[in-house]
Amino acid sequence: MAHQQEVAVSKHIVKRLGEDGVRETMDSLYAVDCQTCNRPLAGTTASLVVTDLMMFLQAELHHRRCRKSEWNDSGLVRSSGEATLSHRTLTVLLPWSNNTGEPTTMQPVFILNPGLESVFLDRDDDGRWRVRLAERFAHAGLVAGPQLTIDRPVPEATVRLATDGVAVTMENLPPETFLCRATEQYRAQVRARGGVLFVVTHALNPDAVQHQQELLDVLPDSRTVAGWVPLAEVRERQPRKAAPSNPAAAGTTYVLHRSPRHLTVGPLLAHNAAALTLEQAQQWAEQVIGCETLIGWEPTVDGEPASGWFNIDFISVAQYLLRQYPDGWRLVRSLSRVDGGGSAETDNEARVWADQVIKFREQVSGLQWMTGPSPQGATTLYATA
DSSP: OTTTOOEEOOHHHHHHHHHHHHHHHHHTOOOSBOTTTOOBOTTSOEEEEEEEOSSOEEEEEEETTTOOOEEEOSSOOOOOSSOOOOOEEEEEEEEEOOSSSOOOEEEEEEEEESOSSEEEEEEOTTSOEEEEOOHHHHHHTOBOGGGOOTTSBOTTEEEEEOSSEEEEEEOSSSOEEEEEEOOHHHHHHHHHHTEEEEEEESSOOGGGOOSHHHHHHHTTSTTEEEEEEEBHHHHHHSOOOOOOSSOSSTTOEEEEEEETTEEEEEEEEEEEOSOOOHHHHHHHHHHHHTOSOBOOOEESSTTOGGGOEEEEBTTTOOEEEEEEETTEEEEEEESEEEESTTSOSSHHHHHHHHHHHHHHHHOOOOOOOEEOOOOTTOEEEEEEO
């Protein structure tokens, strides 16, 4: 029950998540601030809202008076536009053995819960809904418990010492710094060890920890990733690796398509300005995709030509969208799509939805959307990372 907080949960959420899914979701949420009005949830009845974004879910806590508990399958994320999500940190010295036969030592550990009132869920191999950390942490180099070792630094994070605390900076997009107070003893160990063990988890609220064992118990939890983050000055003394020639996000153009019965967003893979027939365009798109396991092209939405054609790789389940525009054909890899009557009613609603999808799937935020070439009967917005 969201850690002793009274929370209203609709029967539709229970039916779709299942009892195990609801239990794990509620065990991963902490009633701090309402995700609508940003006021405290303490002393009130909270409300669980689950938004279905096709490829994943987002679960949030709100005041019951702000939003009733519901399963939102419109595909749209309702946002107040304010920064409402709370995070909490904790610094502590914990006994650690690297499973190499070496004696147990006291290691400086920096614990972060990046979102107390909101979590993402996706399906595991058995089809159950499970709470997952945002993918940006894994992309930075943090790993799950069984793979954890402190002899391989996280490539995209650093830690710095302050007068009375420490700061861990995630350097992958979007850059973000997390601060926490720390004792002199802790900071001395950070200097001596050359870094911290950075633990990111939805399995506990760092503010509510009472016993050391609670911290040790979260390390193998499926809602936890961790890694060794070096001091900035230690990293600066190490030889720098050459930057990748094609960074995953930098320079990527995202295409947001909105039509009466279709809403989708994803990175632009290619644009062909030639006057191609549909068959020629599909052949060109298959060459760009370079995959031999496509299932074949089908209309994205029957009776709505502006939505174009889609194809799926049945091995990776990646979905591709092909549309004709006034200036040629565009091929897009879909990150998420909504078909039917749940499409956004305004461009602003579509942008909010797209920003949420891209932040979760691509770890990219702060995009500036602009209207561009659009099929007749649709609106297309473009943004470049």
